[in-house]
Amino acid sequence: MKVTDTEFLLIRDYIEEQCGICLNKEKAYLLENRLAHLIESYKCKDFSEFYYIVKSGHHRDLKDKLIDAMTTNETLWFRDTHPYTILKEKILPSFAQAVKEGKKDKIKIWSAASSTGQEPYSIAITVRDFCMGQNVIKQDMVQIIATDISDSCLEKAKAGRYDSVAMSRGVTPEQLNRFFVKDSAGFYTISQEIKNMVKFQKYNLQDNPIVLEPHFDLVFMRYVAIYFSDKFKKDLYSKLARVLSPKGFLVIGAVETVRGVSEDFDLLSHGGGLYYQCKR
Numbered sequence: 001m002k003v004t005d006t007e008f009l010l011i012r013d014y015i016e017e018q019c020g021i022c023l024n025k026e027k028a029y030l031l032e033n034r035l036a037h038l039i040e041s042y043k044c045k046d047f048s049e050f051y052y053i054v055k056s057g058h059h060r061d062l063k064d065k066l067i068d069a070m071t072t073n074e075t076l077w078f079r080d081t082h083p084y085t086i087l088k089e090k091i092l093p094s095f096a097q098a099v100k101e102g103k104k105d106k107i108k109i110w111s112a113a114s115s116t117g118q119e120p121y122s123i124a125i126t127v128r129d130f131c132m133g134q135n136v137i138k139q140d141m142v143q144i145i146a147t148d149i150s151d152s153c154l155e156k157a158k159a160g161r162y163d164s165v166a167m168s169r170g171v172t173p174e175q176l177n178r179f180f181v182k183d184s185a186g187f188y189t190i191s192q193e194i195k196n197m198v199k200f201q202k203y204n205l206q207d208n209p210i211v212l213e214p215h216f217d218l219v220f221m222r223y224v225a226i227y228f229s230d231k232f233k234k235d236l237y238s239k240l241a242r243v244l245s246p247k248g249f250l251v252i253g254a255v256e257t258v259r260g261v262s263e264d265f266d267l268l269s270h271g272g273g274l275y276y277q278c279k280r
């Protein structure tokens with residue numbers, strides 16, 4: 001089914017209002033493709049009818065299904081490698097130093113758009129291996145909160161069960177052996193130890209992050225701000241600066257930057273990768 005210009009504008013504005021995702025006119029095809037199954041299952045004759053049904057609120061979960069359908073959930077294990085090297089070689093050692101000096105007794109990490117779980121579980125594996133190699137930070141001192149707006153992603157992430165295609169993207173054979181169990185259907189489930197390190201929660205980045213936790217020591221917010229308007233990005237980074245502990249760290253996607261969007265962070269580099277630290 002084709003979307004008219006007016007329908008596109010109505011639905012586009014509604015999506016942006018609800019979750020910040022911006023679609024330009026060239027993305028009309030995306031709307032047609034991704035909403036086709038909802039249009040069909042709610043027996044709508046066109047996109048106008050679909051829009052009015054969503055707006056009416058009569059189907060309580062339709063808004064969530066619409067947002068779920070419009071999110072892009074691309075992710076992989078240890079995405080871009082650098083963030084995990086930085087975590088292991090710079091960020092965790094700096095937390096260990098703070099613990100040693102009595103300035104910290106807990107470490108709180110937020111994976112702010114966790115998709116199907118590969119990012120927070122990659123963080124958990126990195127933390128776990130770091131904890132095994134020293135005796136300052138104990139594994140139970142580290143809390144990892146992973147959030148996403150997509151119900152279907154959160155469900156998959158909580159299950160921690162992946163097909164062989166997902167497993168072929170970023171996991172070494174050695175990690176596969178140590179942290180996953182293969183079942184008779186050919187799926188791989190992450191070990192209970194790693195699963196227990198991550199708490200998943202539904203959260204819209206438009207909301208106030210204080211509801212999650214007043215202070216995070218590290219935020220991974222990767223490959224999600226690219227879908228937002230400059231205005232939303234500005235608000236988001238300023239909220240992040242407020243929710244981070246003093247001198248807390250921020251890791252964003254390799255193609256992303258806070259330059260021109262926020263003055264709250266210093267840019268740092270290590271081993272060819274970039275990360276940020278809160279100025280205050």
Ligand SMILES: C[S@@+](CC[C@H](N)C(=O)[O-])C[C@H]1O[C@@H](n2cnc3c(N)ncnc32)[C@H](O)[C@@H]1O
Nearest residue numbers: 019071074075113115149150204205222223224
């Ligand atoms: C491309 S994935 C990135 C996943 C992961 N951070 C990575 O880099 O591999 C983007 C994720 O952002 C989520 N997302 C989009 N808009 C959101 C919002 N307003 N609040 C929370 N999550 C959102 C999507 O559901 C999707 O899972």
